[in-house]
Amino acid sequence: MRCLDFGPLRTAAMIWFAFLLFLVQENGRGVGATSNYLIGLGSYDITGPAADVNMMGYANMEQIASGIHFRLRARSFIVAEPQGNRVLFVNLDACMASQLVTIKVLERLNARYGDLYTEKNVAISGIHTHAGPGGYLQYVVYIVTSLGFVRQSFNALVDGIEQSVVQAHENLRPGSVFVNTGEILNAGINRSPSAYLNNPAAERGKYKYDVDKEMTLLKFVDDEWGPVGSFNWFATHGTSMSRTNGLISGDNKGAAARFMEDWFDQNNAGSTLSKASKSIEISRRISNIIPIVHEKHHELLEIAASFHPSPGRPSTKFMSMARRVRSALRLTDRPRFVSAFCQTNCGDVSPNVLGAFCTDTGLPCDFNHSTCGGKNELCYGRGPGYPDEFENTRIIGERQFKKAVNLFNTASEQLKGKVDFRHTYLNFSKLEVTIPKEGGGMRVVKTCPAAMGFAFAAGTTDGPGAFDFKQGDDKGNAFWKLVRDFLKTPDQEQVDCQQPKPILLDTGEMKKPYDWAPSILPIQILRIGQLAILSVPGEFTTMAGRRLRDAVKTVLTGSGQFNGSVHVVIAGLTNTYSQYITTFEEYEIQRYEGASTLYGPHTLSAYIQEFKKLATALTSGQPVQKGPRPPDLLNKQISLLPPVVVDATPLGKKFGDVSSDVPKNSTFKKGDTVTVVFWSACPRNDLMTEGTFSLVELLQGNDTWLPVYDDDDFCLRFKWSRPAKLSARSRATMEWSIPETAAPGVYRIRHFGAARSLFGSIKHFTGSSSAFVVA
Ligand SMILES: *[C@@H]1O[C@H](CO)[C@@H](O)[C@H](O)[C@H]1NC(C)=O
Ligand SMILES: *[C@@H]1O[C@H](CO)[C@@H](O)[C@H](O)[C@H]1NC(C)=O
Ligand SMILES: *[C@@H]1O[C@H](CO)[C@@H](O)[C@H](O)[C@H]1NC(C)=O
Ligand SMILES: *[C@@H]1O[C@H](CO)[C@@H](O)[C@H](O)[C@H]1NC(C)=O
């Protein structure tokens, strides 16, 4: 049979195809776009101590780090005008920014780059995960549960941020930035709707939802390399992991970032990955479509049986062996793709979208008070993966990741125009604020020194009963015992100023042994063309955020400098931390967020007034006052967390020996969980920065082990534990849930660690499980 002649059709199809290709390429770069900026992105490990340290966020003394779910990172972008201004934005997989971290990072950047990066044009923002090590903030209230300052947590952040910025700086090249927005309907609900309902009905009537559903995404496209990353802002708390979780985790936003970076690498596996990366990538993800014909199941079992758990001997090549899977996944001809999921006005937004229920009755909690039979301890929010917190994290992460990919793929509005910034420090203890008077005219009101209300101690439905602040608490927190004598009774002026908040802790007026709460706060606007990023040092609620954005937008559009499109995003928890900011009306209700709005009922009005001044200065080209500098309290910090004294193993066992192996001659299928336990040592001895504590390896050929999953993978958990609090012995449990995409073959699980001798020397060790088969 002769082939049909498709000649003319084929020519038409080729022309059409060429046209489509043209469209795709043009779209990738933005239609008709020319690059107008220099752009650079960077990313670095900031995981911190995975043992003994209290987690930041829930203020639950019993929530102590004991392993890693996946790693934490600092992700940075720089946008610069070729001969002009530049801005640097750093997103941290941390609960919040810290004044002290910001001060020290700026000192490091000043030492490297002079005046290129200063407090004015640098924003450092936290995603609000409640599953990262604490102790890195400088004010007393934020380090009570971590037994004071934790140097190692602090250093991991400062060092990691610096490295991430260095990468971004060195990657600066001509490129463009695109902006896109879209809604995610099912990743956040209002956890204090009774407070929201106190906002004026007319104002509420302007909005469809009682939380913001919009994600704003920036897509970074290098002139030569194409897309190099994305940053987005979306409001939802980092409380998918619970207040009892002990594994370090980036929660839903960290997960979304991990998913999106992996997604990008997989989609580019064909073209730009190195040879080693390709084979890893193939074994990780796309094995299903490559038929494995040469190895039968029993042959695999035989091969597996020929490998024995390797002894835990130290190795000089240790660090190169502990190399992460993702280091090998680097693209060969350009920097790694960086994708960050940043926090915005999440103050009253919970990721536990099924609502809050009583653990005893299963009924919804009391609407106005989030209590169960009058008690807050039993009322918990439920995530979409209830009762599995890892599933909660994965699902809420995935919802953000999928929307981000969609916005990334369809971004077409290019940012054009000036890069600029304004920054000022304000003393929030006594700001005068001019607000409209009821019945017309204006009046002057004041903010107050910081104070926390009683509802603060009740916590939220994401973590009830957050702080046991009862006087005379003797439950063994040495730091709390040390500082509780400095409790202060507020004077009448402060009581009146904070009305109707009943004051539990008058933190703004407690200065011993050093400041309990900040009074000097930074506010900042970063401008990139028609985008304005508002850096705020706390958690704005939904309506508070809307009011602030609207106020700034009005100033910006009123200036006539923007042609129609203006995007305003709030970067929450940025540069320092001062808890919550509600509206005046929400403050009246005094739920957790109102009780944690430190500077009184007019806190939000003060922000709006001062941000309008910044925006006016920005558009009119005027400078702003520097304002009073916040204190550097590093030398005053008290640390009561005991150091690692010594690590030990039982007689006859070495570090890295298997304590509980995989069953002999066993075959696992996808979806199974493989568990191996090793004799281990305290992870604080070496944080394995940009390395890993655990590794899943796949056998290639006869004796080559290929790393395929590490402790930054969602499917592999590293759990660390001591049999007793003061024991020198410890175990590391690796749990690998075999993903659907894993290649069939022979695998083993390895552990890397570092042990401390009585004399203080640190020795690295490694160990391996028996080999096993995944069918
Ligand atoms: C919540 O409180 C408001 C104001 O006191 C009251 O009108 C409302 O009935 C309460 N709602 C519920 C469900 O208890
Ligand atoms: C706004 O429009 C004017 C006139 O069309 C143009 O000259 C100017 O460059 C535009 N500005 C921006 C920021 O796009
Ligand atoms: C902030 O204002 C308060 C109240 O006026 C004052 O006591 C305090 O000294 C000020 N702090 C700084 C650092 O200026
Ligand atoms: C291992 O298991 C396979 C199939 O389950 C079996 O055929 C084989 O005899 C076993 N080998 C050993 C050494 O137990």
Ligand SMILES: *[C@@H]1O[C@H](CO)[C@@H](O)[C@H](O)[C@H]1NC(C)=O
């Ligand atoms: C693996 O070992 C077998 C038997 O010892 C040998 O025949 C084969 O060549 C080896 N394959 C590789 C890739 O080294």
